[in-house]
Amino acid sequence: MRLTEPAHPHLDLDAVVHRLAAGERAWAGSPLAERRDVLLQVMEAADANAAEWVRIAARIKQLDPASPLVGEEWVSGPYALIGYAQALQETLKRLADGAPVLAGYDVGQAPGGRLAVRVLPHGTFDRLLLNGFHAEVWTKPGVTEERLHGDAGLGQRAPRRTNGVALVLGAGNIFSIPPLDVLYQLYAGNRTVVLKLNPVTDPLLPVFRAVFQPMIDRDLVEIVGGGPEAGSALAHHPGVTAVHMTGSEATHDAIVWGGGEEAAAAKAAGTPKLRKPMTSELGGVCPIIVVPGKWSAADLRHQAEHVATQRLHNSGCNCIAGQILIISSDWAQKDHFLTELRRALKAAPARPAWYPGCDARVRSARGLHPAAEAVGGTPERTLLTGLDLADPGETAFSTEYFGPVLGVAELPGTGAEFLDAAVTAANERLRGTLGAGIIAHPRTIKALGGHLRTAIANLRYGAIGVNAWTGLGFLTPRATWGAYPGHTPEDVQSGIGVVHNALLLDHAERTVLVGPFRPSPRSVLHGEMSISPKPLWFVTNRTAAATGRRLTRFTARPRWRALPAIFASALRG
Missing domain, CATH: 3.40.309.10 (Aldehyde Dehydrogenase; Chain A, domain 2)
Structure with a gap:
């Protein structure tokens, strides 16, 4: 499929939204264990299609298939999706078992009355593969630890209370963003999802459909291509209850407020063209x-x-x-x-x-x-x-x-x-x-x-x-x-x-x-407590492609015997 070739040029958007609305009703009746199972199936499909995903991504970005820069496509593509699915399925299992989501996580204090949840490293493999790196999620000021624990789970705390059909307007630059946003709407938002791809990523549509086939078969997800007209039609479709996009501030404003003088007047009057919840990730300086x-x-x-x-x-x-x-x-x-x-x-x-x-x-x-x-x-x-x-x-x-x-x-x-x-x-x-x-x-x-x-x-x-x-x-x-x-x-x-x-x-x-x-x-x-070599994401890493491929496979199937080859490749970077 050429970059300029539209995907699904004659797609019936009404039929898509109607099918996802029916899927929402089935999703409401799905127990958490079943929701976890379908997520694991998506993860397995991502692993099975990872090489093709990276091949197409490198072609879109005009990269030599032998270049170490292809490592960027492994790490910001299937690796990111598989790693997220592994972490999310663990949360779903805890919820299904009635266990606290944050059991075993360190929760400390941060300045200004905030709490800090240590999220990296998580487990032995993180401590080895990202040695010396740490990450915390800080809460808003004033949140108590009891409230933090009690509210963890978002839409999966009350799975029968679904929230309609979401539209995800996918990013065109980093190719794990659209699939990750789909999963967040489905699980955190408890909505079924139609993903409208950025035209840049239309060549990846067959791969994304293969990855999400277990959810497409259940009418939980649909993936479409096309231009801005399709995205606008879906955003304003009465059967779509929420919108999420990754892109530019200008695109966001065009959807919410319209264009030109219309937008300025709508902003001044406080009357948005889009009258439904919209979340977004828009970059910046x-x-x-x-x-x-x-x-x-x-x-x-x-x-x-x-x-x-x-x-x-x-x-x-x-x-x-x-x-x-x-x-x-x-x-x-x-x-x-x-x-x-x-x-x-x-x-x-x-x-x-x-x-x-x-x-x-x-x-x-x-x-x-x-x-x-x-x-x-x-x-x-x-x-x-x-x-x-x-x-x-x-x-x-x-x-x-x-x-x-x-x-x-x-x-x-x-x-x-x-x-x-x-x-x-x-x-x-x-x-x-x-x-x-x-x-x-x-x-x-x-x-x-x-x-x-x-x-x-x-x-x-x-x-x-x-x-x-x-x-x-x-x-x-x-x-x-x-x-x-x-x-x-x-x-x-x-x-x-x-x-x-x-x-x-x-x-x-x-x-x-x-x-x-x-x-x-x-x-x-020099006495730093870290054995990590040059980071995999450095543009000068000479083995980024090989290490990224090995790391992606390992993330799908973590096992001790795979570590020596990953370490050897990383050290040559």
Whole structure:
């Protein structure tokens, strides 16, 4: 199937919605054990179709099948879906057995009257495969532990109380997003689901149908292709009771408010065109805050690769891509770090600017910034230095580039003073609240003490990574994924609601990730408690495809005998 070929061009949308409404009634009568069984069948189908999924994904993204970058498609494709299904089925089993969802999970305190649920590592295999990485889900302030435990389970706490038919408008950039969103609507929302694919992903429709066949056969899920007209028709269909989308703020507003002058008038009057619940994940301008310290030459190189990865993964076409580097003008090693960053951006493996409109977005960014640097590696890679956080008209702070464009802004100060100023700037100057990163040397973290967690609490983002790209939060199935709470349809920014969340937690505010500052063996030599090598998601990982394939198979069928080959491949990365 060609990229431009429409899928199901003559599909009867009324019949689809009617069939899913009938499926909802059957779903209401399905016991939790049966719901878990069908989820396990989907997981098995994802494993069986994983290689074909990755083959088609690489073709869509114009990747050489032999390139290590194909590892991105394994990890952000079938691996993410299979890992989520494994975690979710465990939650369903606990609910079916009448056991507490959070039994065995550490629940501690976080600043501001919040609770923190440790969701990574989970079990021995996590401790081995992601050694040194940790993740917590923080609740909103004031939530008691009794309430947290009592509300875990969401729609599966009362499975007979279903909530109609949901429409999922699928993302076109990361190919596990549409299937993951389907599962969240079905289980957390307790709704049957029609998935409308982004036209970019239409070639994957046969694979997705094969993966979800156990649910399609039960009229729980349907998957359709087509253009914006099909999506709009489904969103406004009277039989669809809720909508979830991943995409741009502009697309969200067109669905909710309409277009042009109509939209402006509707917003002013508070009369949305779409009058049903809508959740969303919409990206934004994500900051990376580098706290100054005394780093070795190897530290500077590694963290430059880390920042480059956060911009260049998937050609920069990620809602969670780092876009604005906030760095101290007083850092003695600032120029050395920026030199290493330019080198890392240039040296990263070349790949096409495959996502529609990428070239135009890069040209626009360069046109608005005459001093923009074409750093090399590919023609599109661009560095914008000298951005002024005090400039209210700086478009790099309000425009998500969705391409390989990285901006650099400077603030004075060191230590807690710099960190606090950077947090304030990220909160007040950058559009969106999906994810933010902090990079700091272990000595700096030790000097900051409890002030670091206070700064994290003050940083209003849905995922925050300390020495870890927030993209790991996307891959952590028990973590929540979504914007910081509080956005409205009138000012949606990075969206409303969360997804993933395999523990089906209520009252979540954010996910906080912490990783090792250095890869092994340097981490061990410097006293860090981590044996993890260069992360699999680094764009410079030479064995990412092989390791990603092995890890996907292992996640579907965890077994001790598979670990040596995974470790050997990962260490060669």
